[in-house]
Amino acid sequence: MKQMIVHIEPKLTQMALLEEGKLVEFAAERSQGHSLVGSFYKGRVVNVLPGMQAAFVDIGQKKNAFLYVDDVLHPHLEKQPKDKPNIESLLRVGQEIVVQVMKEPLGGKGPRVTTHYSLPGRWIVYMPHADYVAVSKKVYREHDRNRLKVLGDSLRRSGEGVIMRTVSEDEHPDAIEGDLNALRERWLSIQEKADACAAPCLLHRDLSIVQRFIRDVFDPEQDELWIDSRPEAREAELFLEEIAHGGHRPVRMHQGHEHIFRAHGVQEQLERDxxxxxxxxxxxxxxxxxxxxxxxxxxxxxxxxxxxxxxxxxxxxxxxxxxxxxxxxxxxxxxxxxxxxxxxxxxxxxxxxxxxxxxxxxxxxxxxxxxxxxxxxxxxxxxxxxxxxxxxxxFSKSCEVCGGTGKINLLSAH
Structure with missing residues (x-):
């Protein structure tokens, strides 16, 4: 059994995942700096660099996004040309393009984006233009892999791609089809917004940190979810009802003066690990x-x-x-x-x-x-x-004395 322990502050959400009482995942998200990964933007190409086979795209963030040539070509490898075309033949300055963030801004670099769109659901990942079916590598039995691949092929439309997630292995086909239909509608909504707005424009933001973990690692029928904020607990409850159709354990509210992380043994493990x-x-x-x-x-x-x-x-x-x-x-x-x-x-x-x-x-x-x-x-x-x-x-910063090296240079002038 897993436990999700969520601590809410006005400007910060922290989430700890325990497996049999042992801390295995920890994540945090600032409210003013919502994660960009998975979000869709309508951007404008501001620079094309043939020497790097890449382009920079203005998506309305502090730094322009980086778009590599491989992420502009068709997402199905068999449908890509044998020799990569020059990036200048694919993109031009001023061109408006829909992109999805695949990597957060890191250090001095802006976000990395792609046109290989994907929308993760509870049971599948929907790829509107990929034109293939894949099965999670964590589905090990060959007959299950073949069964899921046949099911995915029967549900998708021409040109669409789907990845059958590990949790789909024991799920009813009707639930998987419902997941696919919901993701199709979300993609149509993104397209409609892209047609209506001018670049740069946010088209779709991925789920919050708590919702992502519920979707990706949480078993609604067996696992426990503890939250120390009533509004967020209610929001999580509604999300669970949406994806589990009522078949889930209730969200538990943490009460009392002791910090939720200390009450569940998280803080001690964080300090050690x-x-x-x-x-x-x-x-x-x-x-x-x-x-x-x-x-x-x-x-x-x-x-x-x-x-x-x-x-x-x-x-x-x-x-x-x-x-x-x-x-x-x-x-x-x-x-x-x-x-x-x-x-x-x-x-x-x-x-x-x-x-x-x-x-x-x-x-x-x-x-x-x-x-x-x-x-x-x-x-x-x-x-x-x-x-x-x-x-x-x-949750750390470089030491002002040593500059993050852990050593003080005795040769430098005082």
Whole structure:
């Protein structure tokens, strides 16, 4: 069973997801800075750069959005030309275009946008122009994959694309068809608004942080939802009724003077799991350091001395670390390149077991990731899709003394 614990402040919403009492996801959203990912805009092309095969699009944000040539071509790979055309043959300055945000503004970069539109629902993801059916990779049984693909093909219209989500595996076809029809209507509404407004213009905003988590990870019949704000609790209740048609557990209001995160054991876990150094059950440690380009994770035996030989001690520490690293990456929403310096192991079977343990942990993550493998230096490399700014960034700032390096330069003038 999962628990969603939601804390509401006037300008900030924080959401913690617990699985069997253990914190696995944490997200926050400022009310004045609503997430852009998933939102649709009618924009105007302000610059076309053939040297970068990209264009910049004004969507009404502080920074212009970046549109790469691959995101202008047809979303079905088989329908793309063998050789990519020049971006100047596809877009021109002043052209108005409907785009969807696929990546938040990060650092000094503006949002990244695409014309490969997708609208996620409860059971499916609707892609109005993709012209194919796909099934979630987390549906493992071949006969279920084939059944869902046939169902998706029978429901979609010519030119449409659908992705059958994992939760659709045991759902009735009528519910899936209803989800598809609702998403079609939403797409028509976006098109109608695009025809009526001048660029730049917001056409459709994705759901709030609480609604997104309810849609994507919440089981209305089994999981618990706790909120410490009555208006937001009522809003969540209405959303649950809409997607679950009444078949859900009621939203629970947190009452009393104790902070909702402390009452449910979230605050203690947040303080531990967002620290630079995290201690494993065995006494080993994980140290996480983030740079602009990548995240480095170092594994140490620390206080753990083991009971057998060195290889056994090291392998046990690494296996514990692999499982914990997968959880922390998901929890902190770390994206980009990640390098893990596990303790050196002599036996190849132990090295492979560590990779398997990490991949198993990452498979529970909704964000796409890829374990690349061991480098020549014995480091394990992986990547994770970077969609939003890491959660830790919102709740931290660089030290004014050291500038974020963790060290003070004694050679600089005082």
């Amino acid at each position: 967002f620290a630079r150094r995290v201690t494993l059950e065995s006494g080993g440690t994980i140290v996480l350091d983030q740079t602009e380009a990548l995240t480095v994770v170092d594994v140490n035996t620390a206080k753990y001395t083991g009971g057998g030989n060195l290889e056994e001690t090291v392998t046990k520490t690494n296996l514990q670390a692999a499982e914990e690293i997968a959880r922390l990456i998901r929890l902190r929403d770390i994206g980009g390149i990640i390098i893990v310096d596990f303790i050196d192991m002599e036996e190849e079977k132990n090295r492979q077991e560590v990779v398997n343990r990490l991949e198993a942990g990452m498979s529970r993550d909704r964000t796409k990731s890829h374990v690349v493998g061991w480098s020549k230096l014995g480091l394990l490399e992986l990547t994770r899709k970077k969609v939003r700014e890491d959660t830790a960034v919102m």
